[in-house]
Amino acid sequence: MSSALNEVETRPPVMLGALFLAFLKTSMYGFGGPIVWVRRIVVDERRWLSDRDFADLLSFCQFMPGPNVVSITVCIGAKFRGPVGALAALAGFIVIPWAVGFGLGALLLSYAQTPLLQGILRGVAAAAAGLLIATGIRLLLPHRHRPTALAFAAFAFVGLAIVKLPLLIVVLGLVPLSIALARPDGTPAR
């Protein structure tokens, strides 16, 4: 649990270069959900974290604003090497992959009007939207026995997608109420 944070101090220090390279790899492999690759590299390959620690970190980062994988990157870097580690991991995750992805994507966007590419993009967007919805449904499954949780998920969905309220209104309106009504009993929802 929280003592797991101290265990790492008995191991050899994680090098800044290793953080940079590990997250560079994660980002470049990151087709179809970078989280999968972060787990594979950080837990299975490098053995920097146990599965349990990783799950704890993930549950924290899923609630933080911004790109989830970026939060994980920053937290893992910070955990091993402080602020410099966070920067090294972040630089690995973003700088080169962003430049490569931006160049590639800008090229594709300039040809987006050709019928073939137009068709392909249409199909990719349709499938990717499905993956997003499925991810949401999967995350919702552990909460299926809590009517309040289902209700708040439904309110958030309807507010944003159907009524088309601004995100700020939805978040400010629902989050305080949802936290006030949540009970801390039972197993923590993951």
Next chain:
Amino acid sequence: MNPPGASVSLIGHIALLAIISFGGVPGVLPDLRDFVVTANGWLTDRDFANCFAIVQAIPGPNMILMMSFIGWKLGGLPVAIASALVTFGPPCALSYTAFHFWDRFRETAWQQRVRRGLAPVTIGLVIAGGYVMARAGDAGWASLAVTAAAIGLMLMTRINPLWLVAAGGALGGLGML
């Protein structure tokens, strides 16, 4: 080309959305689409859908890249870079600060409440993001069928999501959507 004021207003809006994007960036897609397509007309619905599709088809930090492409369409490379920076910069600083605090109070009752209260809202936002993107760019019934099939296969099999994206692209490339 749009006036510089438009770029500033886009960057400001992305920064605001990023800092309240609890549960991840996909939850901001409905709001962002309303802002850039419906309210301001900076991008067409198809452009917006194309940006979304392209970042799914290339590696790299996909939601940061999506914001960059929207910025690029509006004001070229400088706006693309600024859009990327505001997408991850402020949230990163927040995660960094909050992590130590969060870790120290793990397993406390109030933290479990926050966790349990935030989770359903963030999940609803992610599903809303998927729903809006599924209907973006005047998607016909065939596109919706692809979305439905992707949902079903993702939930019922252990298939690598990459295959689903590739299959969607192939069907679209063959002109079936």
